[in-house]
Amino acid sequence: MSLTKFKVQLMTRTRPTWLTLALLAALALLQGCVTATVDEMTFLEPTAGIGDASVVIIGRRHAPDYETEFDFIECIGDHIRRGDNSISVLHELEFINMMYPWFEPRTAPLRTDDIEKLLSQQRVADRFAELKLEYMIWIDGSTVETNSSGSMTCGVGPGGAGCFGFGTWGNASDYEATIWDFTDETEVGRISANTSGQSYMPAVVVPIPIIAPVQGTACDSLGDQLLKYLSAKM
Amino acid sequence: MVARLLDLITSGPNKCRRSLSVLAAVLLMTACGAREVVVQGNFPKPLMDPLPLTLGVIYTDEFSQHEIFDEAAGRAESDWLVKTGDAQVQFWNTLLSGMFEEVLLIKDHKTLHAHEDKIDAVIVPAVADLQYTIPLHTNIKIYEIWMKYRFRLIALEDIHDHENGDLTINPDQYFADWTLTAYGKTPTAFLQSDEEAVNLAAVVALRDAGANFATSFARVPDVVAWMSEGMQASPHESDEIQGAAHD
Numbered sequence: 001m002s003l004t005k006f007k008v009q010l011m012t013r014t015r016p017t018w019l020t021l022a023l024l025a026a027l028a029l030l031q032g033c034v035t036a037t038v039d040e041m042t043f044l045e046p047t048a049g050i051g052d053a054s055v056v057i058i059g060r061r062h063a064p065d066y067e068t069e070f071d072f073i074e075c076i077g078d079h080i081r082r083g084d085n086s087i088s089v090l091h092e093l094e095f096i097n098m099m100y101p102w103f104e105p106r107t108a109p110l111r112t113d114d115i116e117k118l119l120s121q122q123r124v125a126d127r128f129a130e131l132k133l134e135y136m137i138w139i140d141g142s143t144v145e146t147n148s149s150g151s152m153t154c155g156v157g158p159g160g161a162g163c164f165g166f167g168t169w170g171n172a173s174d175y176e177a178t179i180w181d182f183t184d185e186t187e188v189g190r191i192s193a194n195t196s197g198q199s200y201m202p203a204v205v206v207p208i209p210i211i212a213p214v215q216g217t218a219c220d221s222l223g224d225q226l227l228k229y230l231s232a233k234m
Numbered sequence: 235m236v237a238r239l240l241d242l243i244t245s246g247p248n249k250c251r252r253s254l255s256v257l258a259a260v261l262l263m264t265a266c267g268a269r270e271v272v273v274q275g276n277f278p279k280p281l282m283d284p285l286p287l288t289l290g291v292i293y294t295d296e297f298s299q300h301e302i303f304d305e306a307a308g309r310a311e312s313d314w315l316v317k318t319g320d321a322q323v324q325f326w327n328t329l330l331s332g333m334f335e336e337v338l339l340i341k342d343h344k345t346l347h348a349h350e351d352k353i354d355a356v357i358v359p360a361v362a363d364l365q366y367t368i369p370l371h372t373n374i375k376i377y378e379i380w381m382k383y384r385f386r387l388i389a390l391e392d393i394h395d396h397e398n399g400d401l402t403i404n405p406d407q408y409f410a411d412w413t414l415t416a417y418g419k420t421p422t423a424f425l426q427s428d429e430e431a432v433n434l435a436a437v438v439a440l441r442d443a444g445a446n447f448a449t450s451f452a453r454v455p456d457v458v459a460w461m462s463e464g465m466q467a468s469p470h471e472s473d474e475i476q477g478a479a480h481d
Contacts, residue, residue: 099281100444101280101281102281104442123282124282
């Protein structure tokens with residue numbers, strides 16, 4: 001009686017571990033491969049960190065054919081915050097709204113020479129001082145679908161629903177981060193990340209997506225390099 | 235009656251076939267309906283030193299109830315109705331009140347005479363053109379809105395009031411007249427409907443219009459001339475009527 005009880009307890013304790021492992025293995029298997037290339041050129045690194053100053057990460061959105069995704073900017077911000085919670089990263093949309101109309105696609109400064117012109121507006125200069133803004137990081141780029149092939153047919157009938165077929169598609173991310181130092185009104189670094197990967201979706205009754213985390217890898221790669229630059233802990 | 239109809243449809247030996255027919259009919263009717271977007275958004279106040287001007291603003295009915303109706307070109311497309319009027323008024327109220335020392339909304343004879351001593355000029359905005367595209371039109375995964383505005387600055391004495399409280403503006407009398415364009419786009423996103431995307435593109439276009447207006451107002455030649463002459467309006471007349479204002 002007591003042995004049965006012990007076995008039951010053991011099974012109850014071990015099931016979540018096996019289940020977690022199985023889920024992790026399945027997730028690892030269901031991820032497509034991604035290749036990433038990161039280039040970095042930075043100088044005037046703040047060796048003691050940025051202290052109580054703040055950083056803002058903003059996407060470039062003035063090109064007619066693409067725009068840097070808001071969720072990608074959020075992903076990099078979250079990555080930096082997770083890596084070093086002493087770094088104050090301002091929320092992009094809140095910052096753009098606070099500074100309206102100076103960071104709209106039409107009016108956003110494109111070169112460091114424009115900083116002086118921007119700061120000549122007294123209210124803008126006051127707002128920057130209030131935010132203790134030290135670094136502005138511009139992210140330019142996007143993720144695109146490079147190719148797709150295959151076909152899949154799905155049907156619904158009285159007995160149930162199902163799909164059959166195979167689909168594959170490729171994604172490529174190309175992003176460049178440009179770091180501006182607002183105190184010195186100069187550019188202090190450029191980091192670029194290029195990633196690409198192929199995703200697959202076989203379907204025999206149930207479609208099984210095997211997704212290559214192309215944008216996520218680009219986010220992690222850029223986030224890691226920016227964290228190394230900004231954080232005193234790295 | 236509806237219950238009886240439903241009962242009739244969902245009972246009997248051909249229940250499944252009837253249900254599918256009704257579902258297909260409902261889907262067909264949904265596909266043919268007009269798509270309506272009432273533009274809504276939150277607009278920030280501009281961060282700038284206000285110009286030392288007291289400006290009256292008149293929103294014409296055409297402007298405050300602005301909408302664009304686009305009829306479907308084929309059976310696969312839907313009619314589109316994009317209503318921007320409320321958002322236009324909300325946006326320009328926010329922008330102008332941040333750009334100028336004081337902005338007074340002129341609705342009628344009463345409000346005009348209540349503030350006539352302090353108003354330097356009256357601005358009348360108008361939407362001259364609005365175009366939009368959705369991925370169905372262009373095969374590009376971007377929703378776009380393009381707008382063209384026409385602004386006129388009018389001297390207070392050129393606004394005529396009537397006994398019934400109505401105001402009229404001679405569309406040919408103004409001392410500054412200029413146009414500006416605005417563009418807004420939003421990419422397709424997962425779980426984003428066409429309506430949400432068109433709304434977002436319109437909000438981006440409005441913000442762009444504001445950015446363009448705020449950065450170019452003090453460089454408009456007629457405005458520069460007026461401000462350098464100590465804001466003494468000298469109305470000039472145009473030969474053609476380009477009316478967005480009331481007659």
